[in-house]
Amino acid sequence: MTKYEKAVYDIVSRSMEHLTVEQIFRRARDSYPRVALATIYNNVNKLWEAGLIRRVSLEGMPDRYDRVKRHDHLVCRRCGRLTDLTFADLTAPLREAAGEAFLYYDLKVFYLCPDCKKGIKNGSDT
Numbered sequence: 001m002t003k004y005e006k007a008v009y010d011i012v013s014r015s016m017e018h019l020t021v022e023q024i025f026r027r028a029r030d031s032y033p034r035v036a037l038a039t040i041y042n043n044v045n046k047l048w049e050a051g052l053i054r055r056v057s058l059e060g061m062p063d064r065y066d067r068v069k070r071h072d073h074l075v076c077r078r079c080g081r082l083t084d085l086t087f088a089d090l091t092a093p094l095r096e097a098a099g100e101a102f103l104y105y106d107l108k109v110f111y112l113c114p115d116c117k118k119g120i121k122n123g124s125d126t
Contacts, residue, residue, distance in 0.1 A: 076113035
């Protein structure tokens with residue numbers, strides 16, 4: 001693993017946030033001030049392709065990256081806030097239903113977060 005791959009891997013795997021490439025880049029610059037954004041993009045993609053980090057894609061938003069430890073996400077449909085959540089592992093029932101092997105599943109449960117609900121309730125956001 002190159003020093004930049006290791007830096008990206010460490011940033012993502014230690015974070016409890018769901019970071020964009022730009023956020024990973026800003027954190028990587030703390031240790032490597034001369035690193036280029038393209039280098040971070042390349043290393044994020046390498047780590048994702050190798051299955052060492054997880055990509056969380058939401059329509060209309062930049063991809064975010066997460067550690068690979070099995071967990072699910074609550075997603076606010078309004079502001080896009082991601083919150084980690086762990087449901088029972090669905091691998092066995094999904095394998096049975098699919099009738100064949102699959103690579104992985106990515107469960108996202110959409111809801112309105114408390115801040116967005118509050119905004120709607122107060123009439124400050126429509």
